[in-house]
Amino acid sequence: MVFSYYPGCTLRTRAKELDEKARKCAEALGITLEEIPDWQCCGGCYPVASDEIATRLSAVRALMAAKSEERPLVTLCSACHNVLKRTRHDLQTDETFRDRVNRYMGNDPVYAGEGEVIHFLEMLRDKVGFDTIRAAVKNPLTGRRIAAYYGCLLLRPSGVMAFDDPENPTVIEDFIRALGAESVAWSMRNECCGSYMALEDKGIVERKSGSVLANAKAQGADTVITACPLCLYNLQKFGGQDLPVVYFTELLYEALGL
Amino acid sequence: MQRIGVFVCWCGSNIAATVDVKAVAEALGKEPGVVYFEDYQYMCSEEGQTKLQNAIRDYKLTGAVVCSCSPRMHEATFRKAAAKAGVNSFMVEIANIREQCSWIHKNKEEATEKAIILGRAAIAKVHLNAPLTAGESPVTKRALVIGGGIAGIQTALDIADAGFEVDIVEKKPTIGGKMSQIDKTFPTLDCAACILTPKMVEVAQNEKIRIFSYSEVDKVQGFVGNFSVSIRRKARFVDEVKCTGCGLCTEKCPQKKVPNEFNLGLDQRRAIYIPFAQAVPKVATIDPDYCTMLKTGKCGVCSKICTAGAIDYKQKDSFIEEKYGAIVVATGFNPIELNKYDEFAYSQSPDVITSLEFERITNAAGPTGGTLLRPSDGEHPKKIVFVQCVGSREDGSGCGKTYCSKICCMYTAKHAMLTREKYPDTEVYVFYIDVRTPGKSFDEFYRRAVEEYGVHYIKGMVGKVIPQGKKLMVRASDLIDRKQLLIDADLVVLAAAIEPDKSARPLATMLTASMDTNDFFTEAHPKLRPVESPTAGIFLSGCCQGPKDIPETVSQASACAAKVIGLLCRDKLTGNPCVAHSDELMCNGCSTCEKVCPYGAITYQDKEFRMPDRTMRTRRVASVNPAVCQGCGACTVACPSGAMDLHGFSNSQIMAEVDAICK
Amino acid sequence: MEQNNLKETLLRISGVNPRKCMKCGKCSGTCPSYDEMEYHPHEFVSMVENGETEKLMASPSLYRCLTCFACVERCPRGVQPAKLIEAVRLAVIRQQGMNHLKPDQLPDMLDEDMPQQALVSAMRKFAK
Structure with missing residues (x-):
């Protein structure tokens, strides 16, 4: 299987291990991630106001690049994934936005958000299948108690993201179980880590990430996994717990025995 | 050619002040076929009616037009008067020159012109009217009640008391419904079982009432007074007549791991079971999904120990065909599924429960013997948070119900109060959006919970429940104190919205009874005919029509019975001749x-x-059952070939009226 | 901008209808930033509806919303308070010289592990 791939800026710099291990795991599972050419930064955060047009253009370009290859576009960073999926939804549902984007970019034919955008986790769940992964595991993580941290961007708004149940998601838990580990039940898994407040007010991030990790710890986790570089940074740096936080791809890499 | 009389009513000054009634009468007098015209102060009075009757006799009228108020008011009056004078009722037409003319216009000239036009339309119709005679049909003097909860029980008892036979069809193994699961009832706090079980026994002992438990309505045919219903009696693998209800089998059955639905899965029962001690009928039922004998053919313990020889593993579903004059829907409600509300961690922690589950763990016959204990570890909770409006009053959220479930404010006050009374060391918080207590002694009840029992009522909503260790961290807003709270609770109780039972929708289709978008049955009139469906012969009792508490359900159930009795008392039903x-x-x-x-x-x-070439050909054609047709006219406009028409409102009659107005 | 026009603009670009709000407070009950804010999600909704936008525009609360969308997800009426907060924030930073975050402040805020994502997001949230 070949998929188009949008790594995003952070994966090229501060989150190289997320990118590299994901590619190697994908290869081991028989998947080729074909990076789309000349991609630009997605913008980092989705511009919520309906009159912000220009700030959504780079996401439109990424979507169009994948569309021209007629392949689903896979993303790995929660933030990029959120921006791309929501921009695609806007193209499909917001006529004003679609018209203005297409006029500005001089698109002929008009681009209306065609093509699929999926997160790496969705790819594992829907395209590969957890049973295949379970069979491919060489080094099962038996005895480990892993807490799945979803954060906000993968799940919300659920109507647009259509990723999983926004309040009781299961995809990362199923992933953890496929690797032979035990998944920890905890409900702060979809609460905010403090996000970009890391820049301006580290106190907020300490309080938010602190309460997230405290819950994971209290529920008996030995490791927390995430798909988001900023979540990882906040939880590691400000979480205030002696609890390792790693990318989900690192666990996969380990379990596949790579 | 018809000989038509025109009668213009003044209605005191109601019409005459805005419409020149004399001018109307004179103008209509010039219309073709009109042989008599008159105006009078009150046509509906004795004197007015006599004028109509005299004119019919003196001028040999074949039809009449009365220009007066809405036909809803006095059409029947004038039609009856005409019939007495020898003219068929359906030869009288009303031109509404009050509600649709004098009351809504100011300019007398314009109103008069409009009144003349309306009269002209009615005359045009009378020219095409033909005498109509209503048919008659007999009434089967037996009622069917679908659903054996408190609504169905009350309706059945009242109908039986009037001397008519009643059958109750209940899909569960016992009657009793939701009320049998409830511990105490607001606002008087009497024990639900103590007031319900005597009624259940009364039903069982009433000679006029038959109970078909563990049964469902399979097919409905016929019409008001003459329904023919097929009832599926599901195989319970126990002979109802032989079983004495001793309960020995329910203690000896080796299959112990069946979730007990009566206790909402909070404990387990055997594969052969009697739902609760006061069940009616007190007969065991084998659950085919769990019975080892039925699944593998190996076991047979219940059969060996049953001294009555009541066990029958070979029993099959059977069907009963019965005729009924009236059908009562009493299918009740259920709390909604909470799988879309996991911000409250319902699926993540056993200590987050619904209010109905709370009823069971405070009920002496429940899984904890009536002691309030946490499902997770059996410890006594010291801090309880109640969350109101879970899934009610939602719109645009993608789940939930738009309506208020009506009963939650009161039962939550009850739960809070009873908890504080029995366990004064327990702190109780209730998060509310509004407290809605419109009922006799209801607000006083809620205030007692606050003032005498010290329940903390907080205006605000819970936003998140976080299970952490043995605690449930409840994050919520306190809108009045303007702060966000974090409460370390031991138990969280969710007041889940209620919705109609899932069986209601397919039943409505069988009954051709209409429903609203929430699957509640629609009333014939929301104020004036609240216990009848628009479909003749179908009656509504209890929560199938909308959320209700027990007092309201019982009142409505009795009202429903009164309507059924009114129907069953009649020997024959006169139909509506204006049918398709x-x-x-x-x-x-x-x-x-x-x-x-x-x-x-x-x-x-x-x-x-017979075809023009004298050959015979078989064709498929529509045929209308006049006893079932309500004369709505939907078929006449849908028919592409113009074959469907409505007596009394034919296409040509309506077009003639339109032509007369547009002339 | 004139008050009424401003309110209309805020409602238009946010797509929020404050009249849908039944004042249950679930948004503020679930907001992770509640204690960091002077005005809370439900107050943004009612204050915009009541035309009290100036107070909101002057409040540091604008920069404490994490846009985590918990209020949007959990609102029983589909009101989407976070979108309204974003619209008010935009009304401020679109004014001349009103950048909340200026590029020359940034070097002091960074460390070598900070993901670009945070930097880009914060700049786009708080400056134009």
Whole structure:
């Protein structure tokens, strides 16, 4: 299987291990991630106001690049994934936005958000299948108690993201179980880590990430996994717990025995 | 040619002040076919009616037009008067020159002109009217009640008390419904079982009432007064007549791991079971999904120990066909599923429960013997948070119900109060959006919870429940103190919205009874006919029509019974002659009318027709059952070939009225 | 901008209808930033509806919303308070010289592990 791939800026710099291990795991599972050419930064955060047009253009370009290859576009960073999926939804549902984007970019034919955008986790769940992964595991993580941290961007708004149940998601838990580990039940898994407040007010991030990790710890986790570089940074740096936080791809890499 | 009389009413000054009644009478007098005209102060009075009758006799009238108030007011009055004078009722037409003219216009000249036009339309119609006679049909003097909860029980008892036979169909193994699961009832706090079980026994002992438990309605045919119903008696693998209800089998059955639905899965029962001690009928039932004997053919313990020889593993579903004059829907409600509300961690922690589950763990016959204990570890909770409006009053959230579930404010006050009374060391918080207590002694009850029992009522909503260790961290807003709270609770109770039972929708289709978008049955009139469905002969009792508490349900159930008794008392029913009929020569058998008919009055039959070349040909044509047809006219506008028409409101009559108005 | 026009603009670009709000407070009950804010999600909704936008525009609360969308997800009426907060924030930073975050402040805020994502997001949230 070949998929188009949008790594995003952070994966090229501060989150190289997320990118590299994901590619190697994908290869081991028989998947080729074909990076789309000349991609630009997605913008980092989705511009919520309906009159912000220009700030959504780079996401439109990424979507169009994948569309021209007629392949689903896979993303790995929660933030990029959120921006791309929501921009695609806007193209499909917001006529004003679609018209203005297409006029500005001089698109002929008009681009209306065609093509699929999926997160790496969705790819594992829907395209590969957890049973295949379970069979491919060489080094099962038996005895480990892993807490799945979803954060906000993968799940919300659920109507647009259509990723999983926004309040009781299961995809990362199923992933953890496929690797032979035990998944920890905890409900702060979809609460905010403090996000970009890391820049301006580290106190907020300490309080938010602190309460997230405290819950994971209290529920008996030995490791927390995430798909988001900023979540990882906040939880590691400000979480205030002696609890390792790693990318989900690192666990996969380990379990596949790579 | 008709000989038509025109009568223009002043209605005191109601019409006469805005409409020049004399001018109207004179103008209409010039219309073709009008042989008599008159205006009078009050046509509906004795004197007015006599004027109509005298004119019929003196001028040999064949039809009449009364220009007066809405036909809803006095059409029946004038039609009856005309019939007494020897003219068929359906030869009298009303021109509404009050509600649709004098009351809504100011300019007398314009109003008068409009009144003349309305009168002209009515005259045009009378020219095409033909005498109509209503048919009659007999009434089967037996009622069917679908659903054996408190609503169905009350309706059945009242109908039986009036001397009519009643059958109750209940899909569960016992009657009793939701009320049998409830511990205490607001606002008087009497024990639900203590007031319900005598009624259940009364039902069982009443000679006029038959209970078909563990049964479902399978098919409904016929019409008001003459329903024919097929009832499926599900195999319970126990002979109801032989079983004495001793309960030995329910103690000895080796299959112990069956979730007990009566206790909402909070404990387990055996594969053969009697739902609760006071069940009616007190007969065991084998659950085929769990019975080892039925699944593998190996076991047979219950059969060996049953001294009555009541166990029958070979029992099959059976069917009963019965005739009924009236059908009562009493299918009740259920709390909604909470799988879309996991911000409250319902699926993540056993200590987050619904209010109905709370009823069970405070009920002496429940899984904890009535001691309030946490499901997770059996410890006594010291801090309880109640969350109101879970899934009620939602719109645009993608889940939940738009309506207020009505009963939650009161039962939550009850739970909070009883908890504080029995366990004064327990702190109780209730998060509310509004406290809605419109009922006799209801607000006083809620205030007692606050003032005498010290329940903390907080205006705000819970936003998140976080299970952490043995605690449930509840994050919520306190809008009045303007702060966000974090409460370390031991138990969280969710007041889940209620919705109609899932069986209601397919039943409504069988009954051709209408429902609203929430699957509640619609009333014939929301104020004036609240216990009847618009479909004749179908009556509504309890929560199938909308959320209700027990006092309201019982009142409505008795009201419903009164309506049923009123119907069953009659020997014959007079039909409405203004029904649809199909011109078989024009009908092309396309089924369009059948699909639009909301009452199921249209069927198709194959008929032989003689063709111009003298050969015979079989064609499929529509046929209307006049006893079922309500004369709504949907089929007449849907019919593509113009074969469907309505007696009394034919296409040509309506077009003649339109032509007269547009002339 | 004139008050009424401003309110209309805020409602238009946010797509929020404050009249849908039934004042249950679930948004503020679930907001992770509640204690960091002077005005809370439900107050943004009612204050915009009541035309009290100036107070909101002057409040540091604008920069404490994490846009985590918990209020949007959990609102029983589909009101989407976070979108309204974003619209008010835009009304401020679109004014001349009103950048909340200026590029020359940034070097002091960074460390070598900070993901670009945070930097880009914060700049786009708080400056134009």
